[in-house]
Amino acid sequence: MIYDIAIGEKNYRLELDRASGEWSCRLDGCVIEADAVLVRPGVLSLRLANQCYEVRCEHLAGGLKIWIGQDSLNVEVRDPRSLRGRSRASDEQGVKKLIAPMPGKVVRVLVEQGTHVEAGAGIMVVEAMKMQNEVKSPKKGKVQRLLVSQGATVNAGDVLAIVE
């Protein structure tokens, strides 16, 4: 498996495979001795050349928050052979998800399914603790699907809509 990993401004290329219980790992071309066990969902016991790390993973809007000890990093993993069927490299502008930035209640849906929107156009309004947040379209395109309706309660990270 090959992954393009974005952490802040930097990009890393990770080649990671597992065969007969043995891991092979290359980060930006360098071979690294690695092995890991998924202790429970979201918690990894990772060993890199005998250095031990307990890594926790939180799914957040648009990516992962990886915790190592007290440090947390926002990490985006792009799998070139993505599950979502967008395997073509040229499909960078493909389907994007509209993610709830915080837990709350959908108080207003601003567009209908099928509407064409500009990047940054408001798709719906989520309210929590008496504050309203307009959730904007991540790209210019068509609102393919609205996954929640007015009155729905959402958690941070939930997909609210699909824009293609």
Place this chain on the structure above:
Amino acid sequence: MFKKILIANRGEIAVRVIRACHEMGIAAVAVYSDVDRASLHVRHADEAYPIGAAVSSESYLNIEKILDVAKRSGADAIHPGYGFLSENAQFAQACADAGVKFIGPTAAAMRAMGSKTKARQAMELAGVPFVPGTSRGLESLEQAENVAARIGYPIMLKAAAGGGGKGMRLVHAREDLKAALEAARSEAERAFGDGEVYVEKAIVNPRHIEMQVLADEHGHTLYLGERECSLQRRHQKVLEEAPSPVVDADMRRKMGEVAVRVARAANYTNAGTVEFLVDQQKNFYFLEMNTRLQVEHPVTELVTGLDLVQLQIRIAAGEKLSFTQDDISIRGHAIECRIYAEDPNNNYMPSPGKIAMLLEPAGPGIRIDSGIYEGWTVPMDYDPLLAKLIGYGDSREEAIGRLSRAMSEYFVGGIKTNLGLFRRLLADSDFRAANFDTGFLDRMPLREETASANTRIEEVAAIAAGMFAILGGGNMEARAAANSSANEPAQASSSWKNASRREALRGT
């Protein structure tokens, strides 16, 4: 002894009281609002009764509903916890009238101490030192100006009917007084339904030190040592410890004897706390008395070896205290951190939501009083206190060491918490040197919890991210599966996932 106790509260304190009941062989009755059905306190209870909508006035503050549950369940006593109805004299009276024992002081004792101005008047009579100021509500701006001129600026305007920072204004100079008085009055009116405001001299950089008292219903009143509670943010306590690093045995005895005098002046029974402000010369002044069990009671329990909740129950059941003042000794040091569902990067706004992951610390000297569990959704409707993490050791240093270690094991995923604040605080050199006052936390710079620009950590994170993708990140996968768009044919995706799961399992 009581056979059945109704806990008129929720969250971690309800769990605490239920545990004491079970330790004493007493049945525990829980009440829960619509959003609390899955709460930890309901899970622990022997009986549970729904009491209505989430909003407190319709549930946890609803005296009628609670007493109705007491009647239906046959509870012979009610423990009010802290907050909610715990200092409500009307409730204490209603319990007495209904023939259900209220585990706490009498309504009369509550009233005596509940109004700050009345309490100050009583203290004056009892010869207790208190912060110079007025013992009655201010009647006019003119009077306020005269008092302020007499005691000297800076002065503090405070609400007679309540605390938590509401109705409080610090005034540095005469020209600011008018506006401050009006603001304090209206805020107090809104928060407590009573706009009465009084004046105190504002002590510069005070420490907030409180004394635990315990009185049975047979005239025995004792003090159980002090707690240092100076670390507050916007007048809300964040970290407490016992004993106070600046109180020696002599000062403890003096403060304790004053606290006992205060309790006696109010005919106080059961557990209570007398709060003092301590200036830089170590003079202490009576501030107020809290006529309930406090959030931070665990630190006192750890350094005295006493179980305060069990003692509350015994006192209410009419038992005499089985120990004297001489039997009480303070041993070791305990520090408590209040873990809140708050976003430190968003001005500590409450951060409700689902706890996607919970990893709790354990080990020597660690105690957790918690109201949460993994998978539970923190409701938006109440105080966002999740849990208290307490570290105990034979010295302050050891307690800090254990607490820091426990903090590194503690992880709450899915919501924002103030855990990061404690990591910084416990490592702070002034904190470690016990060099702080009530302004310390507010002065501490709000720093975003950004990642260290450490290449090594980034490499580890990159590899870990890849590992999660291959092994199935759990949280991530579940969400992705739940939210997958229509593009992906369900069958193909599940067989890929099954294949990777089988692969992951093989070699383990």
